[in-house]
Amino acid sequence: MSTYECRKRAKSVLKGCYSEGIFVVMVYIVMYLIFKLSDIVKIAVILYNSNINVSGLFVTSDISGMLMKYVSGIIAFVVMTPLLTGGLWWFYQTACGSDNKNILKLYTGFRLNIRAAVLYAVIWFILLLSLIPTGICWAAAAFLLETVSEYRNQAVVLFICLQLFMAGIFLLGLYLRAVTGTILAPFVFIRNPDMNAFKILAVSGKKIYGSKLECLKLIMTYIPAMLPIVTIPFVLPKLLMSLAVFACDRIGEGNWES
Numbered sequence: 001m002s003t004y005e006c007r008k009r010a011k012s013v014l015k016g017c018y019s020e021g022i023f024v025v026m027v028y029i030v031m032y033l034i035f036k037l038s039d040i041v042k043i044a045v046i047l048y049n050s051n052i053n054v055s056g057l058f059v060t061s062d063i064s065g066m067l068m069k070y071v072s073g074i075i076a077f078v079v080m081t082p083l084l085t086g087g088l089w090w091f092y093q094t095a096c097g098s099d100n101k102n103i104l105k106l107y108t109g110f111r112l113n114i115r116a117a118v119l120y121a122v123i124w125f126i127l128l129l130s131l132i133p134t135g136i137c138w139a140a141a142a143f144l145l146e147t148v149s150e151y152r153n154q155a156v157v158l159f160i161c162l163q164l165f166m167a168g169i170f171l172l173g174l175y176l177r178a179v180t181g182t183i184l185a186p187f188v189f190i191r192n193p194d195m196n197a198f199k200i201l202a203v204s205g206k207k208i209y210g211s212k213l214e215c216l217k218l219i220m221t222y223i224p225a226m227l228p229i230v231t232i233p234f235v236l237p238k239l240l241m242s243l244a245v246f247a248c249d250r251i252g253e254g255n256w257e258s
Contacts, residue, residue, distance in 0.1 A: 002214065014241050021094075024237070031079065077120075081120060082116070091241055092187050095247070096244075116193075122198070138164070138168040188207070214246075222235055226239075
């Protein structure tokens with residue numbers, strides 16, 4: 001299914017239930033912002049004081065502060081997992097023309113949510129690994145840029161910095177490949193919740209094969225409309241529904257538990 005067909009189908013499906021889609025998205029956004037409230041306050045203080053040093057948001061020498069950051073991150077992950085699964089379930093069921101009302105069953109199944117958490121954790125780890133090459137290139141470029149005054153031939157060092165920076169941008173292709181390769185995994189999980197995470201990822205990679213660029217193109221068509229930030233709650237339902245339509249088309253009706 002082409003990008004145009006996915007968008008057209010998503011628009012048709014959302015007729016009459018667009019407000020429900022916004023509600024599903026807003027629940028997730030509001031809960032996420034609640035957990036990120038402390039970071040938002042810190043950013044506001046930094047901007048108010050015109051302090052460009054934002055490293056304190058990510059690294060701190062205070063052990064208790066670090067522990068609290070990790071604990072709050074784990075709690076956020078536990079709470080957000082069923083919300084993410086429930087939201088994607090609603091969009092997928094709606095896109096496929098299936099029952100999308102019995103959503104509460106997703107919040108009462110402990111085993112199901114544990115499986116979902118494992119899947120999301122594996123996806124996060126894969127995406128993190130795919131960013132390491134870019135991170136290494138940019139870290140090396142930053143180090144050379146900071147110490148450029150110590151070298152005799154500064155022009156060569158600056159040229160190397162530029163090359164490392166450009167190599168990091170090029171290597172972002174690994175991240176985009178990982179994103180598109182795993183993007184169907186949550187929808188495959190919804191279709192087969194008893195399947196283990198690695199089998200789900202294998203099915204996702206198989207089903208998206210040959211359509212990664214089309215999927216990336218579909219996502220990118222919605223990005224410009226979300227740049228003002230305030231439009232995100234209104235555009236995100238359209239994007240998620242388009243992805244759900246795309247997933248319905250790619251996954252089909254198969255069962256891959258065997």
